[in-house]
Amino acid sequence: MNIDKYGNFSDWYNEIIKVAELCDLRYNIKGFIVIMPWAMKSIDQIYKFYDAEMERTSHLPAFFPSLIHEKSFGAEKEHVAGFVPEVLWVTEAGDKKLEERYALKPTGEAGIYPMYALWVNGLSDLPIKIYQKGWVWRHETKATKPFIRGREFLWIEAHDVFATPSEASAQVAEDAGMAKTVIWGKLGVPFIMFRRPQWDKFAGADNTFAADTLMPDGKVLQVASTHLLGQHFSKAYGIKYTDAKNEPQFAWQTCYGPGVNRIYAAMVAVHGDNRGMVVPYDAAPIQVAIIPILRKGNEGKVLAEAGKIETALSGIARVKLDTRDQSPGFKFNDWEQRGVPLRIEIGERDIANGSAVLAVRDTGKKENVKIADLNSAITKAGAELGARLASSASERFLKNLDTAKSADEMARKIDEGKMVKVPFCTDAKEGEACAKALKEKHSCDIRGTVFTFFNSEKCEFESSDKPHGEKCVSCGKPANAHVYVARQY
């Protein structure tokens, strides 16, 4: 392929999905896709990265049912109002109508928290830090887009319960830390985690914190979110403990949802180039493809040597010897489109020299490497490629952050594909009118105040970046927050 990623992202993305065989859109239920092996292998890798982070932060895995009883939904009023419009309902079994309806879970709270109410009694039952891998269903009415918006998507949800609000706040910071380790550290995808405005928070939360990355078309994609639930759900579901004074207390909760599908989409979009995918070394299904350069008569010899290299490398990398009955050119192109980070080419002349050619996906550079040195060369080249991808993604991301003093300046910069920081009257409920006015005129969304950056350790529940004497870009009244504005997916 050869499509300008920045000039024509939508075509680029659709073509990548085809040539790298990431998913099949022909499944016969609208909004449901088949995830194909090349994507699934990287997605499994993302799950592994998160498993390690969940273990590091003392989260335990569990499994809660996919179906939620209709009566469990009703307990938290804002939550049910937020989710019910897109719930898929199971109403029949075999040829019988069920006496009650079951929701295919759009998110886990209403299934999980009635259990937590049974599990939490005393202080010694806290904290609960539990997560579940799996998928959820939302009957989206917006247009679907593979891995970005679908009616069924892969994710992780962690649901934590604490005795105090300060522990809950600390959890939100820890959740942001996990996102930094995986999304930025492992996959090289930069993001800002915002505190969302009150009118854009998770249904039933006190506050929502969400990580937005910037896609090549200048639109932002939310890849993970974590929510300070306060005591809304603990009161609704009766999650309470007896404190040291023998008094009943409602617990403080958080929930965290990295969107595995979307993290994958961001990884594909941020690192790919006009010729295809470029997969960060750590997440690549195949890290090294070995292409034998065969000529009539030398096949046995070359394949034997290539096989030896495959065996030698298999302890340190995910490696694949490509023995398909295709030309080297076809294979080069195929692995390039799929974004395999490193390629080894080996033919008769190389063998005579005791060397092989090592080609690097992102730079396109090729070098001769002694076969005896391949292991160290691969490890080094893989790490360097990962660092290069992250560094150029970070540079691009930061370059596309800008500021504006007026709505027009903001809109012009958003049109250039930027996230723009502006003075805004407030990010609390009453700012909604200002946000609506901006959206109507410039089709843009308030992302919120900065909670933390991908490459920073600091988390700010209340942003210290306050306007001084500036005016809200929407209503012109005195501003009291700096918020980022962008177009969103």
Place this chain on the structure above:
Amino acid sequence: MNIDKYGNFSDWYNEIIKVAELCDLRYNIKGFIVIMPWAMKSIDQIYKFYDAEMERTSHLPAFFPSLIHEKSFGAEKEHVAGFVPEVLWVTEAGDKKLEERYALKPTGEAGIYPMYALWVNGLSDLPIKIYQKGWVWRHETKATKPFIRGREFLWIEAHDVFATPSEASAQVAEDAGMAKTVIWGKLGVPFIMFRRPQWDKFAGADNTFAADTLMPDGKVLQVASTHLLGQHFSKAYGIKYTDAKNEPQFAWQTCYGPGVNRIYAAMVAVHGDNRGMVVPYDAAPIQVAIIPILRKGNEGKVLAEAGKIETALSGIARVKLDTRDQSPGFKFNDWEQRGVPLRIEIGERDIANGSAVLAVRDTGKKENVKIADLNSAITKAGAELGARLASSASERFLKNLDTAKSADEMARKIDEGKMVKVPFCTDAKEGEACAKALKEKHSCDIRGTVFTFFNSEKCEFESSDKPHGEKCVSCGKPANAHVYVARQY
């Protein structure tokens, strides 16, 4: 706990689930359970073992939707008839009735094979070897039992497509090999994989091969099955390739379903003892629990030394220092019930001696080990425990295989908790009447002819163990097969 596992298995199993906190049965939809962390960690381990086997056998992961369009179900007539009675149907979205019904998949075929029909064109598209991890839903009418029979269960399904029937047969043998590596090799659970009689095969298959293990109450539990689908589905869904002569040919298929829930149940049941679980070393969420023996005034010193041991062991084992505010006796009992393979006890006197106490869960033996030698002692003791569990499980399993010449002898031995091999008129369709007669009189089931044993490399599509001049235990006519009979879950 102290319950006679063999004398009263049902109570034992229910109690284990409570004291080891394996699942919570109070979820408010019948037949749906919450799997708690202690079980989920081992289940994740079982998935990892299977991931490695799938990789070894060149299977690739993919994700197919959870919902199947009603019209896709209808294609294979036997399949639809077999599964539709227990399908859960999604019929509404938000507050609207859907125009079509979607099945929550009870098994993947009807969702996957229409896609395969699109993917397979030429010989170069074959073989397809794809698997999916996840869960499925069947609205069982039989009584449910945690991890053994539920309306939602965790499994793996592999769906393979070949150009020839011999490749498909080889796949069935490979599937059996994966079961041997994981279920027997990693978890020490013995089984026989049978070729099921024709009347008990998977809906839509030519032949079903299923692995049965023996539970402590003498009933068998099917833990995995693999099916020779022949061309039934390829004809129904149009999965065909153009052969070397440019002729269209229908493909040959297999599908394989290890029941992860059930494998876990078998592991719990086979290895536990009257005092609780005993988890094989490889599958244990925590392999080594460290219990500090604290007395007033020495807490800091003992905890510091215990912490050093935890750190030293953490590279070679999943280890947990138990710092809960509970007595050592409480902790011993708690970890014993949960089946942690090894326990280290360390107090002030041990530290003075430069040693710690190493206790082994299954034998109950304790020994003093120099702290400097703990790493090697742990590795050795873990491996020995695994080998001991497997060896005693194998011995018990083989001791409970028996033979009989008459229905009465058979029934008596089944009452003793055995699987009994008997001469039988046939295992093809016409034997069904004989099977029904036996079931009515003795509530037992024909498991089939032996395909392979857990500890054997031989697979027999047609059993060589033929009767000579013996008579069917049911009808008295000349027998032409030796089949095993048992009570089943």
